[in-house]
């Protein structure tokens with residue numbers, strides 16, 4: 173077990189080194205923060221709302237992550253395939269799941285760092301009023317989980333191809349489905365078509381539905397299970413894809 | 421150490437490796453030869469556990485590569501074809517990463533990295549980023565990675581590809597030295613390398629083993645093996661050839677140069693390979709009897725490249741001119 177942990181750490185560390193050895197990581201962080209700022213303060217009407225909460229901040233996250241998370245994760249496996257380093261990695265004395273977990277953890281930590289760097293928003297809202305910080309922490313937690321779910325999807329698509337662009341596009345499409353199936357205009361449409369069962373089913377698959385609770389400060393058990401399942405399933409599928417690819 | 425039995429691998433309808441069996445023990449260096457697309461890399465990928473075989477068994481040091489992949493991989497060092505490495509790391513970071521995955525921690529890791537940096541002459545690029553390295557240095561880096569844990573089994577796919585002549589020489593010496601205690605398989609397109617390094621060689625063509633033996637065995641299969649090359653001065657070429665062809669073990673004596681000059685070069689072919697010894701003594705007797713002035717005489721060894729060509733391109737006639 174100790175050994176597994178050591179291997180995962182080694183792989184995660186390597187992944188982080190390669191994130192920060194190029195300007196891409198810094199560019200990503202800057203864009204992430206700028207976009208967050210723009211949506212929260214300009215498009216989200218943070219000041220006009222006049223209430224002391226971060227609703228205007230979190231509400232954009234499902235959409236922001238739609239592009240930013242696949243951009244951060246698309247290289248995870250496709251780059252390994254392109255460079256041929258997968259042959260090195262998978263002939264090392266490690267189990268493939270350790271490599272998958274290590275890479276995932278590294279990227280997730282990176283996204284977590286990006287999220288933490290939005291703390292000025294939190295300071296601002298605390299400076300202007302007295303928000304319920306429990307709700308805000310809950311929102312951050314939910315946002316982090318959602319990023320993990322998107323990332324696991326990206327991991328899976330990036331294992332499918334050596335081309336990062338394809339990995340990016342396919343993940344955006346899949347994530348978009350997970351958003352739209354619970355997006356109010358779509359649920360309303362299904363409602364008006366008199367299909368409540370389908371609407372509920374679709375909505376239960378959506379990140380929107382599950383992230384919603386977190387924004388309001390509610391950690392629902394089923395939402396934790398949902399995000400856990402998405403992450404677990406996608407990482408498992410990543411393993412299957414890698415194995416199938418090698419088996420030819 | 422390495423045991424391969426009836427190994428087969430298909431890619432769709434294409435059979436890349438077909439029923440290949442061999443084994444390599446400690447202290448052996450096996451050379452893998454074969455034309456492009458013969459299945460050398462595919463075989464190595466299966467032995468190292470990168471791709472699973474379609475059929476057959478592989479065991480490395482008593483561990484089946486499918487059933488106990490991790491135990492087997494622990495014994496193996498692998499230099500893949502084209503020497504891949506993470507381009508966004510420095511040499512030092514990359515080697516540390518490899519050492520960590522091989523289970524080295526702390527001081528042991530630093531020692532292991534230092535050792536291979538010295539062995540592979542990477543000292544002046546340790547802090548350089550891999551993507552700025554020249555091809556030869558990348559190759560050395562990946563080679564360094566493969567020996568970082570001093571493995572008992574070493575699998576190398578074209579280890580000297582892209583190296584300068586000095587480095588080629590160094591790597592060959594290194595392989596030879598390591599081969600005393602390890603089981604080594606390496607593939608190459610450089611036939612002199614096989615002669616210089618291997619204890620045994622396998623020629624593989626379209627997925628099957630077509631020849632196997634020591635380099636000397638293989639060379640003896642050449643049509644030129646055992647041919648006697650002789651230079652005589654002061655006589656007419658026809659006279660020399662005539663006398664030689666009258667000898668019992670001689671099949672044919674061909675003029676190889678010096679026609680019309682005073683130094684005639686003749687190559688004498690034995691009737692069969694078994695008659696090499698007789699041929700030599702018969703010619704020596706003749707020379708003594710006739711008091712020829714022989715400037716040079718030697719038995720040709722046969723050439724690996726001729727054997728390679730005649731085996732892998734059976735339609736082309738080579739060897740006899």
Ligand SMILES: Nc1ncnc2c1ncn2[C@@H]1O[C@H](COP(=O)(O)OP(=O)(O)OP(=O)(O)O)[C@@H](O)[C@H]1O
Pocket residue numbers: 420431434435436454455456457458459460461462463501
């Ligand atoms: N992933 C793959 N998918 C389909 N075919 C493959 C794959 N890998 C190898 N092959 C085929 O298997 C055959 C053997 O390839 P391999 O790479 O083992 O040859 P090789 O002996 O190493 O050749 P070279 O000397 O050029 O390196 C080739 O015909 C190749 O096209």
Ligand SMILES: [Mg+2]
Pocket residue numbers: 460461462501577
């Ligand atoms: Mg090859």
